[in-house]
Amino acid sequence: MFDKIKKEIINSIDSLLRYAVVITGNEEDAKDLVQETCYKALKSINSLDENSNVKAWLFTIMRNLWINQRKRNQISPVYLEETIENVGDEWNINPEELLINNEMRQLLLKALNDLPEAYKEILILRYFEDFSYNEISKILDCPLGTVMSRLNRAREKLKEVFLKIYEKNNDDRS
Amino acid sequence: MIDHKTIKIWINLYLDGELAGEELELFKQHIKECRECAQILKQQRDFVDSIRSLKDEIKIDFGDFKTELIKQIEEFKPKSSKALKYAVFAIVVVILTISALSALYFYSNRTDFVKIAIENHMRQIRGQLPLEIETSSEGEISNWFDGKLRFNFRLPRYPDPSNQPYRIKGARLVALNNDYAALVSYEMDGRPMTLLVAPSKSASPYGKRKVNFKDIDFYLDTKDGFNILSWTDKGLTYALVFDFENFDWKKPCIVCHSSGAK
Numbered sequence: 001m002f003d004k005i006k007k008e009i010i011n012s013i014d015s016l017l018r019y020a021v022v023i024t025g026n027e028e029d030a031k032d033l034v035q036e037t038c039y040k041a042l043k044s045i046n047s048l049d050e051n052s053n054v055k056a057w058l059f060t061i062m063r064n065l066w067i068n069q070r071k072r073n074q075i076s077p078v079y080l081e082e083t084i085e086n087v088g089d090e091w092n093i094n095p096e097e098l099l100i101n102n103e104m105r106q107l108l109l110k111a112l113n114d115l116p117e118a119y120k121e122i123l124i125l126r127y128f129e130d131f132s133y134n135e136i137s138k139i140l141d142c143p144l145g146t147v148m149s150r151l152n153r154a155r156e157k158l159k160e161v162f163l164k165i166y167e168k169n170n171d172d173r174s
Numbered sequence: 175m176i177d178h179k180t181i182k183i184w185i186n187l188y189l190d191g192e193l194a195g196e197e198l199e200l201f202k203q204h205i206k207e208c209r210e211c212a213q214i215l216k217q218q219r220d221f222v223d224s225i226r227s228l229k230d231e232i233k234i235d236f237g238d239f240k241t242e243l244i245k246q247i248e249e250f251k252p253k254s255s256k257a258l259k260y261a262v263f264a265i266v267v268v269i270l271t272i273s274a275l276s277a278l279y280f281y282s283n284r285t286d287f288v289k290i291a292i293e294n295h296m297r298q299i300r301g302q303l304p305l306e307i308e309t310s311s312e313g314e315i316s317n318w319f320d321g322k323l324r325f326n327f328r329l330p331r332y333p334d335p336s337n338q339p340y341r342i343k344g345a346r347l348v349a350l351n352n353d354y355a356a357l358v359s360y361e362m363d364g365r366p367m368t369l370l371v372a373p374s375k376s377a378s379p380y381g382k383r384k385v386n387f388k389d390i391d392f393y394l395d396t397k398d399g400f401n402i403l404s405w406t407d408k409g410l411t412y413a414l415v416f417d418f419e420n421f422d423w424k425k426p427c428i429v430c431h432s433s434g435a436k
Contacts, residue, residue, distance in 0.1 A: 006250070155221070
C-alpha cells in the first residue's frame with residue numbers, strides 16, 4: 001500500500017505545483033510548499049487506508065501548511081465578503097470566443113491571477129483539479145454551502161475582472 | 175413549474191455535476207422546454223470550459239525540481255510511527271515489569287516458606303514455640319488439626335508406630351501469609367525434626383538440589399546449619415527441617431512412608 005500511495009503522490013505533483021503557485025504567488029514558495037507537503041504526507045502515510053482520497057488529502061495538507069506559514073509570517077487574512085457586481089446578466093462577451101480566441105484566453109488568465117486568493121483557490125480546485133463540492137469543503141475546511149456560495153461569487157468576480165481588463169485593453173487599442 | 179431564478183442556480187450545480195435525483199430531472203425537462211435557460215446554460219458551459227482551458231496555460235518549468243522530488247519520494251523509507259514505537263515500548267515495559275514482579279513473588283514465596291520453616295524449627299527447639307498438642311499419636315494430631323485449618327491435613331497412620339525410628343512429639347498451628355499452617359514436631363535419633371505444612375497456593379518448595387522421586391520433585395537445601403527437604407503433593411506443600419549429622423535425604427521420608435518402604 002505504501003508504494004501505491006507513493007505513486008499517487010508522484011502523480012499529484014503537477015496539480016500540487018499548480019495549486020501552490022496560485023496560493024503562494026511565486027514559484028520558489030510553491031516549490032518549498034510542495035516539497036514540504038510531500039514530506040509531511042510520506043511521514044503520515046500510516047494514517048491512510050486503501051480507500052482514502054490521496055489527492056484530496058495532499059491538497060488538505062498543503063493548504064494547512066500554507067495557512068500555518070502565513071500565520072507565522074503574520075500575513076493578514078483575506079476578507080472575501082466583498083460586494084460583487086452581478087455581471088451575469090449584462091455579460092456581453094461571447095464565451096465561445098473565450099474558448100477559441102487565444103488573446104482573450106490570456107486576458108481571462110490575467111483576470112484569474114488578479115482575483116483574491118480565496119476565489120482563485122476555489123476555482124482552481126473545482127475547474128483545474130475537478131474536486132467535488134464535498135472534497136473542496138474538506139480541503140478548505142468549510143461547510144458545503146460556503147463552497148457553493150464562494151464558487152458562485154468567484155465565477156461572478158472572474159467575469160467582472162475579465163470585463164474590466166477586456167474593456168481597458170480595447171480602450172488602449174483605440 | 176420551476177422559476178427561472180432557481181434554474182439559474184441549478185445551471186452551475188448541473189455543470190459542476192452536483193445536481194441529482196428529482197432536481198436533475200426537473201432541470202433537464204425545463205432546459206428542453208425553455209430556450210432562454212438553454213441559452214444561459216450554453217453560455218455558462220462555455221465560460222466554465224474556458225476556465226478549465228486555462229489549466230494548460232499555466233506553464234511553469236518545474237522539470238529539475240520535479241525530477242529531484244520524485245527521486246526523494248521514491249527513496250523515502252517509512253519509519254514505524256511514533257505511536258507504534260511507544261505502544262511496543264509500553265508493552266515491553268509492562269511485560270518486563272510483570273515478569274520481574276512474578277519472579278520476585280515466586281522466588282520470595284518459595285524462599286519465605288523454607289525460611290519460615292527453619293525459623294519455626296529453631297524457635298521450637300529453643301522452647302519459644304510450645305506445642306499445642308503433645309502426643310505421639312498420628313490420629314490424635316490429625317483430629318486436633320481438623321477444623322483449625324483451611325485445608326485438609328492428616329498424618330498417615332501406621333499399624334505399630336512404636337517400631338518406627340522416629341517419634342512424634344506433638345503439633346501446633348503457626349502463622350503463615352495471614353493464615354495458619356500446620357507444624358508437627360518429631361524426634362529421630364535423638365535429634366529434633368519439624369514438618370511445616372501449608373496449601374501449595376501460598377507456599378512453594380525450594381532448594382538448590384532437586385530430586386524427582388515417584389513423580390514428585392523434592393527440593394533439598396542447607397541453611398543456617400539445617401537441612402531442609404521440601405515438596406508439593408496433592409495441593410499441599412511440605413517442609414521438613416532437621417539437622418542429622420550424616421545427611422541422607424531419604425531418612426526423613428520415614429515419617430510419612432514408614433521405614434522408607436512405602
